[in-house]
Amino acid sequence: MIALNTNYTLNWNWDQSPAGSHAVTFTAQYVGKYKLKSKKGPTWYTACEETSHRSCDLTPFNLHYLGIYMTRVQANANGCHSDWVLLEFCPDKDAALGPPAKVDLAPAGSDLDVFISDPLTSSNTSMRDTLRKIYYHILYWERSADTQALRTQTLSSGANLVTLPNLKAWTWYCVSVQSRYDFYNKSSSFTLPQCMQTEGNTPWWQIFLYFLASLVVCFLVMLLSLYSSFWCYKTVKTTLFPSDQLPPHFKKTSLQHLCDFPHLLSPDSESEQLCDKVTVYADPAVLEVHNPPAEALPPPPSGLEPDSSGRHSRQDSSSSGDSGVYSTGGSSNLQQPNNSQSSTGAGDFQHGPFDPEQVKMQEMTPGLKSPLLITDEGIVDICI
The missing domain is CATH 2.60.40.10 (Immunoglobulins)
Structure with a gap:
């Protein structure tokens, strides 16, 4: 078996x-x-x-x-x-007893901590559940190139964490562990050797080297930061303010092109002087003449004839009431008709140098018995 x-x-x-x-x-x-x-x-x-x-x-x-x-x-x-x-x-x-399942080392100052995992059963459980009095035999030595000069030391413990005392600082040590059970004098094979360096107080020359290395690293980081900042500044300046400027005729053409589009300019801007001024005029006034029906016109009073000058006084025109003619705007553009060109017929008008608005008004009032008389002040006198 x-x-x-x-x-x-x-x-x-x-x-x-x-x-x-x-x-x-x-x-x-x-x-x-x-x-x-x-x-x-x-x-x-x-x-x-x-x-x-x-x-x-x-x-x-x-x-x-x-x-x-x-x-x-x-x-x-x-x-x-x-x-x-x-x-x-x-x-x-x-049944033979197997070696520890795993052995780990960790420095503890100038000593070494040894972590030992129990042997495992076929169901991956600890053999300590079956053998309560299992313990470990630890073999350790200082690593050296001369194998004949090795001086091994031993330590037995039933704990899973064992600290190897009295070791030299900053020295490499190797460890191998064996499982034991004394009731039937069982002992396993040793695990493969594992080596670890101990620690201790840091020597002054190492502290100086670490300080010098940190200074060099900080200097390099600052230098790299300054170079990166200068490169970014130079790139931005070259992009926003290029050294090569546009020729003068290109600048003038660009300003004239900008004036063709609506944009806001400050009052003190010189580019505003390059734009043409625009004058806005109101729409011309249109005179409207309402022709009353014939049955509503009263008979002309006897003895009322147009005077030789071809115009009534301002008092007669203002007291004649609503004559059916009004103006929607100023009539300064109307010209005074020539007396020599007045009509001899009752319903005919001879067109002289009248304004087109006067002609339009005459065509719209064919029932008027006398021609339109327009004063210099823009007042229209109509005889009915």
Whole structure:
């Protein structure tokens, strides 16, 4: 039986010569030893049946570590069976103890801390749950190129964290750990050596070197910052204020082009003088003449004739009431008609150098008996 912690494998040997050329298979069984004394006879459990291998794994059957078991193996060839071969197996006594699952080192000033992980079972649990009195044997030494001058030191502890005392500062040490169990005098193999340098007070020359290195780094950082700032300033200045200016005729053309578009300029801006001024005139006034119906016109009074000058006085025109003619604006553009060009007929008008507005008003009032007389002040006299 090859057993390590809770991993169990049953192995056997076989001489092939008696079987000749026939294929041989094997059957492996196990049973608790205390069941052999049962009156009904023991019930054997088959672990491997008709296998061609020379081994059988009993780990999946979870044999109790503190139990005692009986195992047996039988050979089968061409329908024939050999006798059973028995083997007693007690894991607590026969199973070997494995080394620690893991060992880690950490400096603790001028000492070293050793972190030890317990050996593991087949189900990845700690062997300490099965073996309460397991402990560790620690072997450590100062690393040196001369292997013959090595002086090893030992330390035993049942704790998972062990500190190696009395070590030299800033010195490399190597550590190897072994698991032990004294009841059956079990001891595992040593783990692979792991090395770590101890620490201590920092020497003055290292402090000086660290200070000098920090100064160099700070200087380089400041220099890089200044260079970056200068480069950014130069780039912005070159972009916003280029050294190459536009020619004068390009500038003049650009200003004239800007004046073609509406924009706001300050009163003191010189570019405003380059723009033409615009004068806005109001729409010309339009005279409207309303022609009253013929039946509403009163008969002309007797003895009322237009005078030789062709105009009434301002008092007559102002007292004549509503004559049906009014002006929507100033009439300063109207010209005084020539007396020599007055009409001789009752309903006809001879067009002289009248303003177009006067002609329009005459065409709109064909029922008037006398021509339109327009004064210099823009007053229109109408005889009805």
